[in-house]
Amino acid sequence: MKQMKIIPAMAATALGVLFLSSCNISWPKSDQDLSLAVDGKTEYQIVKPDNSSTADDYAIRALTNNLQQITGAQFPVVKPGAMAADKPSIFVGLGAPALRRLGRDPLAGLAEEEHVARSMGRDIFLYGQGARGNLYAVMEFLENSLGWRWFSVFSNPVTP
Numbered sequence: 001m002k003q004m005k006i007i008p009a010m011a012a013t014a015l016g017v018l019f020l021s022s023c024n025i026s027w028p029k030s031d032q033d034l035s036l037a038v039d040g041k042t043e044y045q046i047v048k049p050d051n052s053s054t055a056d057d058y059a060i061r062a063l064t065n066n067l068q069q070i071t072g073a074q075f076p077v078v079k080p081g082a083m084a085a086d087k088p089s090i091f092v093g094l095g096a097p098a099l100r101r102l103g104r105d106p107l108a109g110l111a112e113e114e115h116v117a118r119s120m121g122r123d124i125f126l127y128g129q130g131a132r133g134n135l136y137a138v139m140e141f142l143e144n145s146l147g148w149r150w151f152s153v154f155s156n157p158v159t160p
Contacts, residue, residue, distance in 0.1 A: 034088070034122055037071035045084060046077045049093025055131055059138040060092050063126075066142050088122035093134045098125060117141040 020072050032053070036044060037085060046064060049056055056066035060077055078084075080095035091098040098120050101120065115128025115137035142148040 004070065013041040019096055034119060034124070036067065037073035040072035042067075042071065044075055044088050044090055046075050046090045046092060047095060047097060048077060048079055049081050050080055050095045051140070052093065053131065053134075053154060055135045056093055059126075059135040063090070063092065063138050063142065066146070066148055088124075090124040090126065092126050092138060094127045098127070101125075113140065115140060 006138045008096070035047050036042060046060060048060060052060070058133060058134060064075050067073065077088070080097050083089060083097055085097075089103075094102075099106070101123060102125065106125070106127060109130040110133070113128065113130040115126075116131045117124075117126050117140045119125070123155065124141070126134060126141050128134050128137045
């Protein structure tokens with residue numbers, strides 16, 4: 001069984017990635033593990049921001065392509081109005097549904113281009129301040145949570 005797990009970002013940031021023989025990605029001391037995909041299938045949907053920019057669209061393409069390479073699953077991309085409320089979501093940027101779930105002003109206190117990659121319940125939130133904040137959040141998630149690395153502009157990224 002091929003399975004991918006992540007845990008809340010607060011614990012994951014300090015502990016790094018642990019690769020297991022069954023292709024699990026997880027971190028110790030988790031209250032709740034999140035399975036992104038099992039056997040090439042996912043329940044997750046990727047939710048675009050309300051008015052996605054060119055940088056947001058690039059971030060979403062990078063996220064979907066790399067998640068597909070890592071898990072074998074196709075992650076559907078939906079607009080906020082078309083998302084299924086009963087499915088777990090990966091929010092890129094802060095559309096209305098993400099703001100409702102976060103319940104506060106998540107950008108308060110962030111400087112230009114600072115970003116956040118975190119989970120809450122089964123949902124994952126990737127957002128940031130400024131033109132490239134959402135892109136930086138996606139790249140941090142791919143690198144720090146999933147082990148994706150790009151060592152040189154002359155070679156392909158390393159995908160676990």
